[in-house]
Amino acid sequence: MGRFTQTDAVFDNEEVLTDGYTPDTLIAREDEMSTYVEVLQSVANGASPRNIFVYGDTGVGKTLATEMILDELLEDQVEFDNVSVEVVWQNCKDATSYQVACHLVNHFRDRNQEIHTTGYPRSTVHRKLWEHIEDTDATHVLFVLDEIDSFRSDDELLYQIPRAHTNGNITETKIGLIGISNNFKFRDELSARVQSTLCEHEIHFKPYDADQLQEILSQRADEAFLDGALSEEVIPLTAAKVAQRTGSAREAINILSNAGFIARDNNDSTITDSHVTKAYHQVQSGVVKDELEALPTQSHVVLYTVLSLARQGRTPVRRKVIHDQYKTIAQQIGRDTVSTRTLHRRLNQLSLKGFINLMEVNKGSNGGSYYKYEFNADEDIIADVLESESRVGQIIGQHAD
Ligand SMILES: Nc1ncnc2c1ncn2[C@@H]1O[C@H](COP(=O)(O)OP(=O)(O)OP(=O)(O)O)[C@@H](O)[C@H]1O
Ligand SMILES: [Mg+2]
Incomplete structure (x- = not known):
C-alpha cells in the first residue's frame, strides 16, 4: 500500500495552476482593459452605465479581465462623490433566461427569503427585480x-435589463449590463432588439499568440514550481502547441500543471518536453472527448471516415471520395447512410469544430473551384478518443481487420 509523505519534487504551490486561482496581474490585455475603462467611465462620472457585450473563445481571459476591471472600479469609487456601485455577478452556465432572472432577484434577498426558480410568471419575477434595484442604496x-x-x-432578460429605464420600470437607480459569451454563433443569433441595446459596445477577446501564452505561463510557473524544476524548453513548447490550436490560456495552464503531475508521479525532479507531450495528449483527449460527445453519432462515422482516408495517405480528399468510403464504413457497422447533402453538413460541422480543414482548390483555366478536406486535429488523439469513447469507434474496433 502506498504511503503519503509531505514532500514534492516539482511543485512549490500547485494551487497557482488551478482554475480558481486569480493571478495578481493580467497579461497582454491592455487594449481590452482600456476599452473597458472608456466605457465604464460614465459610471465613475455618475452617469448611466453603458451596456457591454464581451465575446471571444473559451479560456482567453474574459472572466478574469472583467473581474479585475470591476474590482478596480469598486476600489476607486470610494473617492467618487455621489457614486456608489453595486456589482451583481451571475454565472449563467446551463441556466435559462428565466432562471437567471430569479437568481438576480435572490442576490438582493436574504437566504430565507429567496424565491424558487420555477412557478412565477416571468413578469412577476421581473417586477420583483425592478423593485429590489429601486430599493438598493447604491446609485x-x-x-x-x-x-x-x-x-x-430566449434573450428576454438581455432585452429587459438595458431597457428597464426607457420602459419606465426603474427611475432612480442607474443600471448597466455586461454580457459575456464564448460562442460566436450566439452573438450573431441575438435578436435585433438585443443587439441594438446590449451590443452598444463590444469587446472582442482574441486568442493568445505564442508569446503572450509564454508570458502567462511564466508568471504562473514562477510561483507554482520549485526553482530548477522546469527545464527551459517546457514553456515555449507548451505555448507553441496551444497557440497553434486554440490560443486558450486555460488550456496552456492545464497542460503545464498536468506535465508537473506526470513528472511528480514518475518521481522525476525536472519537468521536460516529454512530460509536456504526454500532458498535451491528456488535455487534448479531454477536449476532443467533450466535443465529440456533443456531436451526433453520424458525425462520428464521418469523422472516422476522414481518419481512415488520412491513414491511407489519401488526404486532402474530395467530398465524393469521402462519401464512397463513408458508405462502405456505414455498411460495415450496420448504419444507415446519409444523403450527400447531409454528409456535406456534417463535414461543415466538423470543420467548424476544428477537427477538419476545408481547402479550396481552383480548377485552373476552366474556372470554378472545389473543396478538399484534410485533418486539422491530432490524428492519434482523435483515433484514441473515437475508439475508446465513441460507440462508433467501439463497433469499428470490433470490425477492424
Ligand atoms: N491575460 C491573462 N493573464 C494571466 N492569466 C490569464 C490571462 N488570461 C487568462 N488567464 C487565466 O486563464 C484561465 C482562463 O481565463 P478566463 O476564465 O478568464 O477565460 P474566459 O475567457 O472567461 O473563458 P470561458 O469562455 O471558458 O469562460 C484562468 O485561469 C485565468 O486566470
Ligand atoms: Mg469565463
Whole structure:
C-alpha cells in the first residue's frame, strides 16, 4: 500500500495552476482593459452605465479581465462623490433566461427569503427585480451575466435589463449590463432588439499568440514550481502547441500543471518536453472527448471516415471520395447512410469544430473551384478518443481487420 509523505519534487504551490486561482496581474490585455475603462467611465462620472457585450473563445481571459476591471472600479469609487456601485455577478452556465432572472432577484434577498426558480410568471419575477434595484442604496447596479450562451433564443432578460429605464420600470437607480459569451454563433443569433441595446459596445477577446501564452505561463510557473524544476524548453513548447490550436490560456495552464503531475508521479525532479507531450495528449483527449460527445453519432462515422482516408495517405480528399468510403464504413457497422447533402453538413460541422480543414482548390483555366478536406486535429488523439469513447469507434474496433 502506498504511503503519503509531505514532500514534492516539482511543485512549490500547485494551487497557482488551478482554475480558481486569480493571478495578481493580467497579461497582454491592455487594449481590452482600456476599452473597458472608456466605457465604464460614465459610471465613475455618475452617469448611466453603458451596456457591454464581451465575446471571444473559451479560456482567453474574459472572466478574469472583467473581474479585475470591476474590482478596480469598486476600489476607486470610494473617492467618487455621489457614486456608489453595486456589482451583481451571475454565472449563467446551463441556466435559462428565466432562471437567471430569479437568481438576480435572490442576490438582493436574504437566504430565507429567496424565491424558487420555477412557478412565477416571468413578469412577476421581473417586477420583483425592478423593485429590489429601486430599493438598493447604491446609485448604480452593474449586472454581469457570464457565460450567457445557454440562453439560446430566449434573450428576454438581455432585452429587459438595458431597457428597464426607457420602459419606465426603474427611475432612480442607474443600471448597466455586461454580457459575456464564448460562442460566436450566439452573438450573431441575438435578436435585433438585443443587439441594438446590449451590443452598444463590444469587446472582442482574441486568442493568445505564442508569446503572450509564454508570458502567462511564466508568471504562473514562477510561483507554482520549485526553482530548477522546469527545464527551459517546457514553456515555449507548451505555448507553441496551444497557440497553434486554440490560443486558450486555460488550456496552456492545464497542460503545464498536468506535465508537473506526470513528472511528480514518475518521481522525476525536472519537468521536460516529454512530460509536456504526454500532458498535451491528456488535455487534448479531454477536449476532443467533450466535443465529440456533443456531436451526433453520424458525425462520428464521418469523422472516422476522414481518419481512415488520412491513414491511407489519401488526404486532402474530395467530398465524393469521402462519401464512397463513408458508405462502405456505414455498411460495415450496420448504419444507415446519409444523403450527400447531409454528409456535406456534417463535414461543415466538423470543420467548424476544428477537427477538419476545408481547402479550396481552383480548377485552373476552366474556372470554378472545389473543396478538399484534410485533418486539422491530432490524428492519434482523435483515433484514441473515437475508439475508446465513441460507440462508433467501439463497433469499428470490433470490425477492424
Ligand atoms: N491575460 C491573462 N493573464 C494571466 N492569466 C490569464 C490571462 N488570461 C487568462 N488567464 C487565466 O486563464 C484561465 C482562463 O481565463 P478566463 O476564465 O478568464 O477565460 P474566459 O475567457 O472567461 O473563458 P470561458 O469562455 O471558458 O469562460 C484562468 O485561469 C485565468 O486566470
Ligand atoms: Mg469565463
